[in-house]
Amino acid sequence: METSKTAFNWRKGVLTVLMFAVSILFLLPFIWMLVTSFKIEKDVFVYPIEWIPRHWHAIENYKEVWVGDYPFWKYYLNSVKIAVITTCISALFSSLAAYGFSKIKFKGSNFVFLIVLATYMVPSQAILIPQFILYRQIGLFDSHWGLIILSSFSVLGTFMLRQFFMGIHQEYIESAKIDGANHFRIFWSIAFPLVKPAVATYAILRFIWTWNDYQNPLIFLRTDSLFTIPLAMQKFTSLSGEFYSLIMAAAVSAILPLLIVFIIGQKSVIEGIALGGVKG
Amino acid sequence: METSPQVMGKLEKPRKVRSLQSGETLAGWLFVSPMLIGVCILVLLPIVATIVLSFADWNFVQGWKGIDWVGFGNFKKLFHDDQFIRSVRNNFIFLFAVPIYMIISMVLAVVIDRHVYLKSYFKVAYFMPYISSIVAVAIVWQVLFQPSFGPINQILHTLGVSNPPKWIADPKFALISIMMIVVWTSIGFNMIIYIAGLQSIPKDLYEAADIDGANGWTKFARITFPLLSPTSFFLLVTGIISTFKVFDIIAVMTQGGPIGSTSLMVWYLYDTAFVNLKVGYASSIAVMLFIFVLAITFGQWLAQKKWVNY
Numbered sequence: 128m129e130t131s132k133t134a135f136n137w138r139k140g141v142l143t144v145l146m147f148a149v150s151i152l153f154l155l156p157f158i159w160m161l162v163t164s165f166k167i168e169k170d171v172f173v174y175p176i177e178w179i180p181r182h183w184h185a186i187e188n189y190k191e192v193w194v195g196d197y198p199f200w201k202y203y204l205n206s207v208k209i210a211v212i213t214t215c216i217s218a219l220f221s222s223l224a225a226y227g228f229s230k231i232k233f234k235g236s237n238f239v240f241l242i243v244l245a246t247y248m249v250p251s252q253a254i255l256i257p258q259f260i261l262y263r264q265i266g267l268f269d270s271h272w273g274l275i276i277l278s279s280f281s282v283l284g285t286f287m288l289r290q291f292f293m294g295i296h297q298e299y300i301e302s303a304k305i306d307g308a309n310h311f312r313i314f315w316s317i318a319f320p321l322v323k324p325a326v327a328t329y330a331i332l333r334f335i336w337t338w339n340d341y342q343n344p345l346i347f348l349r350t351d352s353l354f355t356i357p358l359a360m361q362k363f364t365s366l367s368g369e370f371y372s373l374i375m376a377a378a379v380s381a382i383l384p385l386l387i388v389f390i391i392g393q394k395s396v397i398e399g400i401a402l403g404g405v406k407g
Numbered sequence: 408m409e410t411s412p413q414v415m416g417k418l419e420k421p422r423k424v425r426s427l428q429s430g431e432t433l434a435g436w437l438f439v440s441p442m443l444i445g446v447c448i449l450v451l452l453p454i455v456a457t458i459v460l461s462f463a464d465w466n467f468v469q470g471w472k473g474i475d476w477v478g479f480g481n482f483k484k485l486f487h488d489d490q491f492i493r494s495v496r497n498n499f500i501f502l503f504a505v506p507i508y509m510i511i512s513m514v515l516a517v518v519i520d521r522h523v524y525l526k527s528y529f530k531v532a533y534f535m536p537y538i539s540s541i542v543a544v545a546i547v548w549q550v551l552f553q554p555s556f557g558p559i560n561q562i563l564h565t566l567g568v569s570n571p572p573k574w575i576a577d578p579k580f581a582l583i584s585i586m587m588i589v590v591w592t593s594i595g596f597n598m599i600i601y602i603a604g605l606q607s608i609p610k611d612l613y614e615a616a617d618i619d620g621a622n623g624w625t626k627f628a629r630i631t632f633p634l635l636s637p638t639s640f641f642l643l644v645t646g647i648i649s650t651f652k653v654f655d656i657i658a659v660m661t662q663g664g665p666i667g668s669t670s671l672m673v674w675y676l677y678d679t680a681f682v683n684l685k686v687g688y689a690s691s692i693a694v695m696l697f698i699f700v701l702a703i704t705f706g707q708w709l710a711q712k713k714w715v716n717y
Binding site for chain 1 (some may be wrong): 436437442443446448449453454460527528529540555559595596602652654655676690694701705
């Protein structure tokens with residue numbers, strides 16, 4: 128099959144072209160979305176599809192979305208705030224718990240870990256009602272902190288990071304203990320720096336998931352000014368009705384930050400997903 | 408603080424082991440407690456509360472005093488509720504999406520891993536739908552699927568299909584349309600996991616097969632496919648469980664319609680609890696959801712022993 132390593136392999140070349148054609152299928156909706164966001168409304172459904180807009184309206188469309196009647200910049204700030212704080216808290220608590228479960232042998236640890244593991248199987252929708260009642264009772268309903276707390280305790284990070292902490296040789300920990308370091312010092316100065324790349328990967332994924340989260344904001348937010356991007360996106364769609372060029376400009380705006388985060392952290396995201404086999 | 412038992416332990420030999428042990432236990436609990444407290448309050452407590460509420464007939468607006476305990480009444484009602492039965496059936500139809508995207512992902516992974524140039528381009532391109540906001544994706548597809556002037560049907564018209572389906576507006580096609588989008592968004596994730604699985608297969612197995620004169624298909628059927636079985640199993644488990652959690656795309660695109668054709672259990676639960684405010688009845692749907700997910704997890708755990716080659 129692989130006859131020579133250096134020369135151009137024809138079979139490989141043909142398959143590359145073929146796969147490229149298939150990959151277009153995956154990108155086409157995004158390309159359509161981007162192109163449509165640059166058009167005037169009248170041209171949106173012109174057929175055959177104009178892949179290069181004849182009448183450019185990009186600046187006007189994006190201006191309308193960002194600073195128009197339903198200004199996206201407000202919801203952007205909400206989303207950034209929630210996603211950043213959630214990511215930080217979640218990464219911290221997950222690393223602490225992952226260290227505790229992997230590097231400290233304590234009574235009951237296996238049992239507690241099993242319980243935490245089991246909660247991962249529970250569909251989040253099945254516990255929404257009690258969460259909703261609880262939030263109304265303790266005043267976290269319709270607040271950003273309520274949302275942040277809700278997604279900060281995802282057990283997924285604990286599993287993912289636990290695998291990486293387990294990879295640290297126990298001798299490091301033991302020798303640090305003999306030198307008189309306690310677990311908090313060992314965690315901060317030895318273990319955490321060693322798993323930093325894995326924590327970064329988890330943080331990128333958590334950021335993406337929090338940014339994209341639709342269900343929790345839908346249920347736990349009521350006030351329009353508190354909305355996150357996915358909610359604002361839907362509200363904007365129902366308000367703009369038939370203005371598809373504006374809707375697509377909003378969609379591009381919603382996806383763009385993720386695309387940037389993903390392209391910057393592309394390698395570690397893909398490797399992290401492959402290693403941890405994680406799913407949001 | 409933490410070191411004091413250890414220092415003391417050096418002086419008093421017999422107590423050393425015990426105090427070290429209790430120091431470890433304290434440290435262990437301290438490390439896991441932030442996560443554990445959160446999980447207890449936000450997950451474990453609500454699970455218990457859901458089960459309790461499933462035996463009640465209660466509406467949010469009635470306040471605590473309005474709770475009426477009805478025993479298994481909610482469940483009896485559920486088994487005669489057409490909308491619920493339809494949702495369960497739709498959930499089971501939805502399961503077919505899982506093997507479909509797994510097969511496509513496996514084929515793509517095999518080709519991309521060994522037989523193409525520009526590997527990282529392909530990984531990113533196929534992964535795009537996975538990282539994109541599902542709301543944005545759903546809205547784009549809603550427009551693409553638009554029956555009369557949407558691009559998909561216009562292309563079908565040009566290709567000579569005189570009567571293309573109305574997609575999400577047609578009760579017969581709505582569920583399939585949603586499944587197609589889920590297949591489209593899931594391939595990236597599955598493919599990445601398959602590529603990781605492929606990379607752990609020892610290369611010398613293929614070399615040995617080459618020496619024996621095995622062709623491409625034999626190598627796939629005898630080496631690649633069986634050695635990928637742990638990966639496939641993992642993807643099957645997570646994939647099936649995730650079909651029971653599909654919500655966003657339904658909420659944005661169809662709201663369970665037209666005429667209940669895309670209502671899944673989770674959507675019906677949401678609709679019952681947060682639109683119709685029937686908390687007790689919705690809780691009994693949640694309990695049924697638990698039971699399905701538990702049964703599937705348990706069934707797969709049993710099957711794992713039979714099918715998977717480790």
